[in-house]
Amino acid sequence: MAQPLTKEIVTKVAHLARLKLTDGELDLFTTQLGQVLGYVELLNELDTSAVEPMAHVADIANVFRDDELQPSLPRTAALSNSPKTDGKYFIVPQILEEG
C-alpha cells in the first residue's frame, strides 16, 4: 500500500505547482485526490510481475525527424501571447530568491 495522502503532501504539491490554496480547498483536495489515488490503487491487486514496464502508450519507437531547418515564427508572433514585452524580450517579474 502506498502512503495515505496527507494534507502536508497536498500542500507541498500545491507549492511545487505554484498554486495558492485556501484551508478549505486543501481539505477538499486532500479528500478528492485521496479518493482518486484510492481508486487507482485497485490496480495493485493485479499481478504484474510478468508484465514489461510500458514506456509509451503507443507501441512504437524511433520516431525521428531529419536535422533540417524550418522557418521560425516572426518575433512579433512569438511575443504576441506575452503579458509584457518590449518588442524584443518576454518580460517577467524578477524571480525572488526563496529563503
Added chain:
Amino acid sequence: MYYETIIGLEVHVQLLTQTKIFCGCTSAFNPDNPNTQTCPVCLGLPGSLPVMNRKAFRLSLKTALALNCDIARFTKWDRKQYYYPDLPKGYQISQYDLPFSSHGFVEIDTDIEKGETKRVRLIRAHLEEDAGKNMHDESGRGHDSHVDLNRAGTPLLEIVSEPDLRSAAEAKKYLEELKLLLTYIGVSDCNMQEGSLRCDANVNLWVHTDDGQKIATPIVEIKNLNSFRGVEQAIEFEVARQIEEWEKTHAKIGDVPKQTRGWDANRCVTFAQRGKEEASDYRYFPDPDLTPVTVSDEFFAEVKAEICELPASRRRRYRADLGLSHYDADVIVSQGDRFTLYFEQVAKLCGDGKQAANWLTQDVQRELNARNLGVDTFPIRPEVLGGLLQRVTANQLTVKSAREVFAALLTDHDTAYEKDIRADLSTSRVEQIIAERGLAVLTDASAITQVIADVIARNPKPVADFKSGKQAAVGSLIGQIMKELKGADAKLVRQMLIDELSKP
C-alpha cells in the same frame, strides 16, 4: 588531520546540429536578435508536438561510445518539472531512469613529464533540451527580467562524472581532455564563450582525522561555470571556504541540505543561491509526446565506425611509434585534429618524428600565431615541409639552412600576397632556393679541405693561438669557413679543421 577534496563534474555540451532537438528552429548562437528562433514547439504552446532530431541522437551516441560508455539498447525521455521563466513548458525534457548511456570513463594525464594518468569514471551521459536565457536586471529589487527563448530546445548532452577528481587542477585537466575529445570527434564546437560547453561542480571534503576517521562534509554544487579558469578558481575558493565552514560548524554530509552556489568571476567568490528542490520534487514521468528509442546492432556499428582515433590514443602512438616525449606528444595533440594530420604527414615524409615535432611546435606554431592562421590555411603545405625536413634527416641540409628556406618561402608568400598573386611554394621552389643560396651540404670533402686550407693561410694569429693551447680560437675559424661553405655540416667541418691544425 588533513583534508581531501572530492569533486564530481556535470558537463553540458551543445551538440553540433543545425536545428534544435525537437523542432526545426536553428540552434545557432544569436543573443543579439532575441526571440527570433522560436516556434510553437520550443515556445511550449499547447497542441505542439516535439519530434526527436535524428542527428542529435546520433551525435550523442557517438560521444557516449567515445567515452567508453555502456549503451542502453532501449531509452526514453522524461519530463523534469520546475517553474522558471526561461522554461516555457514548465518542464524540461530530459532522461531520468533510462539514460541512453552509462558507466564510461575518460583518461586524463595527471603528470605529463612522468607520464602518469588517471581514469575518471563517468556515471552517465544523457540527452536533454536546453532552457532559454533569463536576464536579470542587476540594478536592484522590484525590476523585471528579460527572457530570450532562442536557446530553448537546443540539444544538450549532460555528462556526469563520478566524484573521482581530487583537486581543482585535476578538474580543469578533465574538462580540457573532455573538450579536446569532443572536438576531435566533431560532436560540438565546445565554444565556452557561447555556452556550448559549461559545467556544474559538486565539491565537498573528506576530513581525515588523527584517529583514522574519514568524515564527509556537505556537498555544494557550483552552477554554470563557463571557463577553464573559472572552474579552477571556483573550486579553489570553495575548498578554502568549506575548510573554514567545517572548522566552525563541524557539519557532516546529511546534516544540512545540499547547497547550490553561483560563481562571481569578478570578485572571485562563490555565493549562495536559492535552495534547490529535492530531486524527487522534479516529479519526473515519461514524456508521452516522445516515443522511446531502440538502438539496433547496425546503427550501433555504423556510429562506432565514424569515431576517429581519440586524443589519448594519438599521444600513445606518437610516443611509441615516433619517439616523441610525453610533453611533445601532448602539445601536438592539444592543437586539434587538423594539426595532428599535418604533423603526421610531415613526420612520415621527413622520417624523423622528433624533428617534425620540433618544427611543428616551434617554427610552424610561431608563424601560425603571428599570422593568426589555422594549420589548414598555412601557406607551406605538409608535403613541402616534410620534403624539406627529409633533406635535414638525410644530412643534405643543416637545420639552420632549413630554417632559411622556411623563412624564404614565407617571404615569397608575403610578397606575392601583397601583389594579390599566388606564390609558388612547391618542392621545386625549395630546390631552387637551396641552389640559389648554395645551402646544400657539401659532401665533397676535397672542397671543404680547400676552404679550410685557405682560411688557415689567411689567419696566422688564431692558428698560432690554437697551436699554443687556446681551443677557443677555432671558433672564429669555423665561422669563416662556414660562411664560405654555407651548407656544410658544422660538426664535420670542426673535426676536419681540428685534424688539420693538429697535424705536426
